[in-house]
Amino acid sequence: MESSAAPTVSAGHDVGPAPVDLLRRLRARGAGDPVTHVERVPARVGVPAPWPAWAPPELRAAFARRGVVAPWQHQAEAATLAYDGGHVIVATGTASGKSLAYQLPALATLLADPRATVLYLAPTKALAADQLRAVAGLELEGVRPACYDGDTPRAEREWIRRHSRFVLTNPDMLHHGILPGHAQWSGFLRRLAYVVIDECHTYRGVFGSHVAHVLRRLRRQCARFGATPVFVLASATSGDPATAAGRLTGLPVTAVTEDASPRGGVTFALWEPPLLAPDSATPAVPAQAAGDHDATTDLVQVRRSALRETADLLADTVAEGVRTLAFVRSRKGAEVVAANARRALDDAVPGLGDRVAAYRGGYLREERRELERALLHGDLLGLASTNALELGVDLVGLDAVLICGYPGTRASLWQQAGRAGRSGQEALAVLVARDDPLDTYLVHHPEAIFGAPVEATVLDPANPYVLAPQLACAAVEAPLTPADLALFGDGAKEAIDQLVEAGALRQRPTGWYWRHRERPEVDLRGEGGAPVCVVESATGRLLGTVDGGSSHFLLHPGAVYLHQGISYVVDDLDLADGCALVHVEEPDWSTHARDVTDLSVVSVRSYVDAGPVGMFLGEVDVTSQVVSYQRRRIATGEVIDTRPLDLPTRELRTVAVWFTLSPRSLASAGVQQADVPGALHAAEHAAIGLLPLMATCDRWDIGGLSTALHPDTEAPTVFVYDGHPGGAGFSERAYGTASAWLRATRDAIAECGCETGCPSCVQSPKCGNGNNPLSKPDAIRVLDVVLENLPA
Ligand SMILES: [Zn+2]
Ligand SMILES: [Zn+2]
Numbered sequence: 001m002e003s004s005a006a007p008t009v010s011a012g013h014d015v016g017p018a019p020v021d022l023l024r025r026l027r028a029r030g031a032g033d034p035v036t037h038v039e040r041v042p043a044r045v046g047v048p049a050p051w052p053a054w055a056p057p058e059l060r061a062a063f064a065r066r067g068v069v070a071p072w073q074h075q076a077e078a079a080t081l082a083y084d085g086g087h088v089i090v091a092t093g094t095a096s097g098k099s100l101a102y103q104l105p106a107l108a109t110l111l112a113d114p115r116a117t118v119l120y121l122a123p124t125k126a127l128a129a130d131q132l133r134a135v136a137g138l139e140l141e142g143v144r145p146a147c148y149d150g151d152t153p154r155a156e157r158e159w160i161r162r163h164s165r166f167v168l169t170n171p172d173m174l175h176h177g178i179l180p181g182h183a184q185w186s187g188f189l190r191r192l193a194y195v196v197i198d199e200c201h202t203y204r205g206v207f208g209s210h211v212a213h214v215l216r217r218l219r220r221q222c223a224r225f226g227a228t229p230v231f232v233l234a235s236a237t238s239g240d241p242a243t244a245a246g247r248l249t250g251l252p253v254t255a256v257t258e259d260a261s262p263r264g265g266v267t268f269a270l271w272e273p274p275l276l277a278p279d280s281a282t283p284a285v286p287a288q289a290a291g292d293h294d295a296t297t298d299l300v301q302v303r304r305s306a307l308r309e310t311a312d313l314l315a316d317t318v319a320e321g322v323r324t325l326a327f328v329r330s331r332k333g334a335e336v337v338a339a340n341a342r343r344a345l346d347d348a349v350p351g352l353g354d355r356v357a358a359y360r361g362g363y364l365r366e367e368r369r370e371l372e373r374a375l376l377h378g379d380l381l382g383l384a385s386t387n388a389l390e391l392g393v394d395l396v397g398l399d400a401v402l403i404c405g406y407p408g409t410r411a412s413l414w415q416q417a418g419r420a421g422r423s424g425q426e427a428l429a430v431l432v433a434r435d436d437p438l439d440t441y442l443v444h445h446p447e448a449i450f451g452a453p454v455e456a457t458v459l460d461p462a463n464p465y466v467l468a469p470q471l472a473c474a475a476v477e478a479p480l481t482p483a484d485l486a487l488f489g490d491g492a493k494e495a496i497d498q499l500v501e502a503g504a505l506r507q508r509p510t511g512w513y514w515r516h517r518e519r520p521e522v523d524l525r526g527e528g529g530a531p532v533c534v535v536e537s538a539t540g541r542l543l544g545t546v547d548g549g550s551s552h553f554l555l556h557p558g559a560v561y562l563h564q565g566i567s568y569v570v571d572d573l574d575l576a577d578g579c580a581l582v583h584v585e586e587p588d589w590s591t592h593a594r595d596v597t598d599l600s601v602v603s604v605r606s607y608v609d610a611g612p613v614g615m616f617l618g619e620v621d622v623t624s625q626v627v628s629y630q631r632r633r634i635a636t637g638e639v640i641d642t643r644p645l646d647l648p649t650r651e652l653r654t655v656a657v658w659f660t661l662s663p664r665s666l667a668s669a670g671v672q673q674a675d676v677p678g679a680l681h682a683a684e685h686a687a688i689g690l691l692p693l694m695a696t697c698d699r700w701d702i703g704g705l706s707t708a709l710h711p712d713t714e715a716p717t718v719f720v721y722d723g724h725p726g727g728a729g730f731s732e733r734a735y736g737t738a739s740a741w742l743r744a745t746r747d748a749i750a751e752c753g754c755e756t757g758c759p760s761c762v763q764s765p766k767c768g769n770g771n772n773p774l775s776k777p778d779a780i781r782v783l784d785v786v787l788e789n790l791p792a
Contacts, residue, residue, distance in 0.1 A: 017320055019267040019428035022400070026316055026430075030274065034309075037270040037446040043426075046262030049076035054083055055104060056111050062138040063100070071100055073260035079104040082194070082232045087251045089200070089233040091241035092259040094418030098234040099134065099198075101256070105232065106194040107135075110143050110165055116193040119218075119229070120168040123202040125149050128168040131198065135166055149173045161185055171203070171211045172524055174218060179477055180519060182221045190225040197233040201411060201457045203248055205701060205728040206466060208459030210524040212248050213470035216487050217477060219250070224478060236411045239456040247459055250487065264421030268429045268450075270443040271313075273304035275753065303760065305637055306434040307333055310384075310404035311340035313430060317400050318345060318355055318382040322428075323375060326384040326402040327416045331562060332590065332634055334358050337404065338384040359385035387412065399427055405434040406442055408692055409455050433760075435637075437689035440760035441748035448693065448744070458695045458729040461489055465653075465726030468495040472504055472520040479511035523547075534561065537571060537581045546580075549652075549724070552626040553593040555580040556645050559629065560591045575648070589631040589640055595768045598623040599705045599719055601712040602653065606735065612665035613789040614713075617735040620656040620721055622703065625649040627768075655727030657735040659742075660715040661785055669781040676716055679778030680706035681769070682762035683745065684718045686779065689764070690745045691720065695733040702730055718782075739792045746783035749776060 017025075027035045048070045051060050071079065078090040078101035090101045106118045122128040128147050135145040145166035148157065150173065160167060161184055169178065178185055195218070197203075203211040215231075222229055233245045233253065242255035310326050314337060317324040326341075328334040335358045342353030357380055359371060374380040375398075387407060401420040407413055413431065420427035431449075433439035442448055461467065471488060474480060485492045496512055499505040504520075505512045523531070531545035532555055546554050551573065554561060559570045561582055568582035604618040626647045631640040663676075671679050684706040691702055703723050710717040722728045734741055752761035757776035764771065 019426050034271050035269050036272050036443045039268040039450045041266040043265035044263040047073040047260035049073045052080050074256050075100045078256040087231040087253045089241045089245040089253050090256045091235040094415050096259050096261040102196045102232040109193045115191050117188050117191045118166045118194045120196040122198045132168050171214050175214045179217050189222050192227045192229040195229045195231045200233045201235045201238050204457045206724045207525050209461050209463050209466040212461040216250050217474050236415050238411050244457040265426045266429050271430050272433045272443045273309040303435045306404050306432045307336050310402050310432050311337045313402050314341040314382050315344035322399045324382045324400040325398050328404045331386050334384045334386050356382035401429045403431045406439045435759040437686050437748050437761050444751050458733050460729035462491045463726040467491050469522040471495050475514040476519050479513045481511040533579045552647050590634050592630045593626045594628045595624045595626045597705050610789040612662040613786050614660040616658050622652040654722045655731045656719050656721035657731040658719040660713045660717045665785050669785050671778045671781050675775045675778045676708040678773035678775030679782045680718050682774040682779035683782045685762050685764040686749050687745045694737045694741050695730050697730045739790050750780050
């Protein structure tokens, strides 16, 4: 959700130091220069367009009252495509005014046709509420916009169904409420002219695959009532948005990507915290008994932590009077950054620390607005925040943005950096690299940030673990017919056959019918296994649920569990009852679960035979067990100890990409037989770390396994698999971009300044084997063999 791109008036603040001078002073602080690259992102002049001729005068007047004198070119182009009946996605930057692109055609249609309706979908309730305020603020006669979500009082629901012509909701409510109740919604659906899907880049992976089928179910119900709505999607800048939107909706979609809104210039620096001298590096504490782990090779911190570096930068910019926002990935991390910056400022000038705050999740709207106000008026100069801010607080026009750790995608990076720059003024953005292969690669490969298109949003509607339950939901809503097979796409027939075999559907001459009394229970955001309830022991209060697939990692006994910014420690995980008991406690360590993994190949979907090298995509069965966890100091990352756990094994059928090499090719590349396991293991870690460069996943969405001889491939093999039942599209993407992906992996390892491997290249924070064995130089040899043989 964004405000539309009305030309804004500069608030007339004091002008801070020019970004270039500020950066010069920041980088001169310590020994050595931490800046690896400076990119100048030029200012852009806005290109306004005339109002489209079809936009009625009263609508233009309503926008004019809100300060929009004319649309920008991209808004007018997308709006006209949609008004003419084409499905369209507008994928442009932060604060480029995407909402006008859908509001214009949707509201013009509502004004022209007093019966037409619009359905707006946002990924969160808060975003829908913000959008409701924007639409209601236009005060258009007869539109009667209303939010319809889990918070809507029963008494209001019927009124909304009957009278609202602009209903704002979320995919979960569409799935659980509106589609099952389609009979009550028939009047609304019959007249549906537009479906607006805002922030559609958030529909990725398994969640995105579910949403894709919810939208197909919506289209099916509309078609039954004779309606064929136009889909208008809004996305952050993303790679190949037309294809992603086509996969999401199942329709041909035209993309508008040329951003014509104005933007201030940004000086963008890539910042790598310095390596610590070997004797000052925090030593790993010897582990306690830890199953089969050899934890003596545990992560040794070799660089200054990104949190400390960001806190210092925040203190320095605030001391210069520069309004600065620091993005930190975790809530705890944001608090650590704010606290350290406050302390440093108070040491310099007592009281100055009060100008810095941390933004926690869970703020009320009024509190968020107060923070915005304090920051924009200069009462507050520095704010350390999690990415939660991306979907909530409307903060633009800051003097500097610090990004502590690569946020996972170039799309998010640009969204965060896009907060910098008041109209007509230069701003500074700094990406502070974490100790991680992807971050390290990026600060040494600026072309991967500044020269590359942003990643594609990846989803896989053909995932049978998504398709079958969604078809079951569809069958409850109306019997499935052969005509529905094309709508639900690849794999639909197989999934229906399975549902028939399982006794869930019955085939009759007129179609496939749902056989049970109850509806199937399908959670769009859940992944594998029944959710586990998190209960506070002292009060019996239910704090929330964690999906079954993650429960062993997040809720094992001793785990530190964060909920709404409050820290809890798990006392007991009762898997039979699906319940974890926790108590409030805020230790100064975090916990990191470890697992051991076994993998077998089920089938091969596709492969490339490249002489001594083979590249494969297929289905695998992964068996894993969480066996221990590490406790690490939050401020420094220091490992305190490793503790054993006693949890059962779990099975995962998913999609994997893997490559094999002949032992002979490894030998002639100079990899000694004894070093093959360490070479493959190191290559696997780095490859997992770099996959987010290619697809919108993070390394926690993917798993890996490497072995010098796998029984199914009968060769040295590295597997990388989707961590979600049935796959989420990540491995498929890796397979499709294999040579670029492994080239980046090879370069990341080769260019890391360490000697024998570090967290910036081949060590992994989630290794099930305590990062042992690992051979950095041999990993480069392995990848060279693959790249020499694999066609580009
Ligand atoms: Zn390294
Ligand atoms: Zn490992």
